[in-house]
Amino acid sequence: MFKGFYTAASGMLSQQRKTEMLSNNLANANTPGFKADQPSMRAFPEMLLQRLDQQKIPSENGLNLPRNTVIGSINTGVYMQEAIPAFIQGDLRETELHTDVALVDINIPANKENGAKGTVLFTVQNPNGEVRYTRNGNFTVDGEGFLTTASGLYVLNDRGGRIQLSSDQFTINSKGVLIGENGETARLGIGFAENPQRLIKEGDGLYRTEDGNKLPNAYNANGVQFMLKQGFLERSNVDVAKTMTDMLTAYRAFEANQKVLQAYDRSMEKAVNDIGRIG
Incomplete structure (x- = not known):
């Protein structure tokens, strides 16, 4: 029982x-x-x-x-x-802002172990100097001219350094090369996760590796093809209609288990009050 x-x-x-x-x-x-x-x-x-x-x-x-x-x-x-x-590619939304950048998957090899496709991510740095990864390209330029995420994390270049600009008027081509208003250049750091399911989610759209090591450079990864689009943002890949349906299904399953629990409770009440009194 x-x-x-x-x-x-x-x-x-x-x-x-x-x-x-x-x-x-x-x-x-x-x-x-x-x-x-x-x-x-x-x-x-x-x-x-x-x-x-x-x-x-x-x-x-x-x-x-x-x-x-x-x-x-x-x-x-x-x-x-x-x-x-x-890690499925979300739709792109045009914002026309120079500081917004979207990653577009072209050809991402599948992982040999589980058959799931890998993913490419922006490389950023948190206040503790630790490297993190994200697909959110909603960037901005802070008061010191550093390219940062909307939450204040530094965006890194392909050599692991911070990107400092003279203004927010810069261009980024499809290969990730950034050219500032005064001619300064950098290349956005992009990491490649062969098995993204092993990444650890931290919240705020950030991920880290299990062992703390950096992901390999996506520009040099074999068979990996992607491009960057300035003035665009990648939307969330949440299917709102399906999520609502799944929530209703989970709620009904919760109710069903609750009724089973109440039935057990009534059976135990009878066993204690009625059967115990007869004995």
Whole structure:
């Protein structure tokens, strides 16, 4: 009986976490470069139930031999193992701003291990000097002339250095070469993640590698083809209609598990109050 409580409760928890993930996707439907998370649902391992009893053997001393009687297997519930970002190219939106840049995938090789396509990302630096990666090309120029993200992270060039400009009037060609108003040049740093599912999501559209090492330079990666478009932003790849449908499905599943839990609760109440009184 109590195992049913745990199974229904685990179903409610997993659907709650799925709803929270979908709500986050929906909240970021208009965030440039945002990659929607997808839930990875897993079942807990099945348990084999056995009954322990004894078998009496008629003898002078009355021997009792222990034995196990197999009852059967029971599933111990479900859980949401992780949320995996879907690195699918989002639609482009023209902004006509010099500081907005979009990455456009042309030919990105698939990973040999899982068959999923890799991805290319802008290279940025946080206040601690650590390298992070993003698809959000909503950049700006700060008071010191450094090219930064909207949240204040420094945009790095292909050599890992910060990009300093004389003004926000610059051009970027399709190969990532940036030319400032006074002739200063740089090339935007672009990293290539062969297996993007191994990137760790930090929030605010940022990712980092598992081991802390830098991603390889996408310009030199074998078979990787991409381009940059100035004056454009990559939209979020969240499918709003599908996300709303998935949220309703998760809510219905939560309700179903809740009703099962209430049924178990009523059964336990009868067992305690009615059966216990008869005894």
